[in-house]
Amino acid sequence: MPQKKDINQVTKVNKQIYIETYGCQMNFSDSEIVASVMMSEGFDVAKKLPEADVILLNTCSIRDHAEQRVLNRLRELQHLRKKRPGLIIGVLGCMAERLKSDLLEGEDKGIRVDMVAGPDAYRQLPQLLMDAESGQKAINVLLSADETYADISPVRYAAGGVSAFISIMRGCENFCAYCVVPFTRGKERSRNPESVLSETRALIQDGYREVTLLGQNVNSYLWKDDGVRTGFSELLGMVAALDPKLRVRFATSHPKDISDNLLHRMAEYPNICKAIHLPVQSGSTAVLSRMNRKYTRTDYLDRIRAIKEILPGCAISTDLIAGFCGETEEEHMETLSLMEEVGYDFAFMFKYSERPGTLAAKKHKDDVPEKVKTRRLNEIIEKQQQLSLISNQQDIGSVQEVLVEGRSKRSEDQLMGRAENNKVVIFPDESFSQGDYVKVEITACSSATLKGIPVKE
Numbered sequence: 001m002p003q004k005k006d007i008n009q010v011t012k013v014n015k016q017i018y019i020e021t022y023g024c025q026m027n028f029s030d031s032e033i034v035a036s037v038m039m040s041e042g043f044d045v046a047k048k049l050p051e052a053d054v055i056l057l058n059t060c061s062i063r064d065h066a067e068q069r070v071l072n073r074l075r076e077l078q079h080l081r082k083k084r085p086g087l088i089i090g091v092l093g094c095m096a097e098r099l100k101s102d103l104l105e106g107e108d109k110g111i112r113v114d115m116v117a118g119p120d121a122y123r124q125l126p127q128l129l130m131d132a133e134s135g136q137k138a139i140n141v142l143l144s145a146d147e148t149y150a151d152i153s154p155v156r157y158a159a160g161g162v163s164a165f166i167s168i169m170r171g172c173e174n175f176c177a178y179c180v181v182p183f184t185r186g187k188e189r190s191r192n193p194e195s196v197l198s199e200t201r202a203l204i205q206d207g208y209r210e211v212t213l214l215g216q217n218v219n220s221y222l223w224k225d226d227g228v229r230t231g232f233s234e235l236l237g238m239v240a241a242l243d244p245k246l247r248v249r250f251a252t253s254h255p256k257d258i259s260d261n262l263l264h265r266m267a268e269y270p271n272i273c274k275a276i277h278l279p280v281q282s283g284s285t286a287v288l289s290r291m292n293r294k295y296t297r298t299d300y301l302d303r304i305r306a307i308k309e310i311l312p313g314c315a316i317s318t319d320l321i322a323g324f325c326g327e328t329e330e331e332h333m334e335t336l337s338l339m340e341e342v343g344y345d346f347a348f349m350f351k352y353s354e355r356p357g358t359l360a361a362k363k364h365k366d367d368v369p370e371k372v373k374t375r376r377l378n379e380i381i382e383k384q385q386q387l388s389l390i391s392n393q394q395d396i397g398s399v400q401e402v403l404v405e406g407r408s409k410r411s412e413d414q415l416m417g418r419a420e421n422n423k424v425v426i427f428p429d430e431s432f433s434q435g436d437y438v439k440v441e442i443t444a445c446s447s448a449t450l451k452g453i454p455v456k457e
Ligand code: SAH
Pocket: 062, 063, 178, 179, 180, 181, 215, 216, 217, 252, 253, 254, 279, 281, 319, 320, 321, 350, 351, 352, 353, 354, 355
């Protein structure tokens, strides 16, 4: 049974580490593993950057922009070396894996990095740190076929105490043509279901009310033990069965693998949130084929039909890429028409960014002009804003069960929480606490949030 380490109870030793996280939820979850590894070695996790002896940036390579942000940050951090002699700056995560020792050689560009650790090397961090402190080359970017950090209980140092992420698998072998993840995260591997369950139990005991099971492609989760196979729908059911008051979410599903079986499992448990993130990327079968997504527009729409049939009212969100290699105006229009046909509640939308080493970089030309990419992205964003507004307007008059996360950022006397459909709901504070479930009648909305008033019972 993993033990939760309270950050405030750990004895302060002389070294303080500060972790800054970029990129996806996976990375945020990994930073909690890093914190756990470092704290079990006697380090403390600093709350403020200027107090840190060791600064670790857990980085993302998904688009060029994500890497540029980290490089700028690294440049900016160098001045702290004057104030804190002996300061160690380390790069972790996907950029560490992609750029490897190049990162240790950027001093001429104003970027000095002392330590580099890829996503499967976090157990070695204390050793790497010692190497860095003694002036040796400190780098480990070996990818593993079986590391899942299953026995390490993450330190929830950044979470608010209501909602937590649990990684159930690592890596990805789908090789979508545009994507760097299979190269930075390595082979797909699932984590022992028992360790997922015991981590969930520990979270429940600590008062958490919501967990999100994470993987790049959760539908291909598979654990084999003595001839017994546990797939994702089994695991999801096992987690949901632990406590009916615990909300269970998951991300991300791949359209080629999401089965009716999973949808039926979701229907069975009221505490599995009826919200599915199903990234489509493009509405054109020809583009999907160039992207190596392994489904057609028709296949995708068939899955949407199944969701709407088996889980009426289920929220559906997606990811979209504008201006992938060779995308014609007609193909772009197919994306807009698919968005309309599905009626997404929410979407993450991106301009295609070529990543070195990927299938697309090798095989296809990044030939959609920047201006055209921008225009297409704006059209996609505009379309989604209309769809989100329609979706939110449909919730007006309904009563939503909202899990309170904290105060609204905009106004002190308002609280903020999420409805089951994952939409943010703002409502007046009537002495509710973080972690409470509150029934809220939705009275107004924008394209981004719902507003409401608590229902008197
Ligand atoms: N595993 C998830 C998502 C991983 S990355 C999945 O398969 O859906 C998150 C999103 O970033 C992707 O869904 C995609 O929309 C976007 N993305 C990935 N690589 C990209 C690239 N090179 N350029 C632009 N967007 C990209």
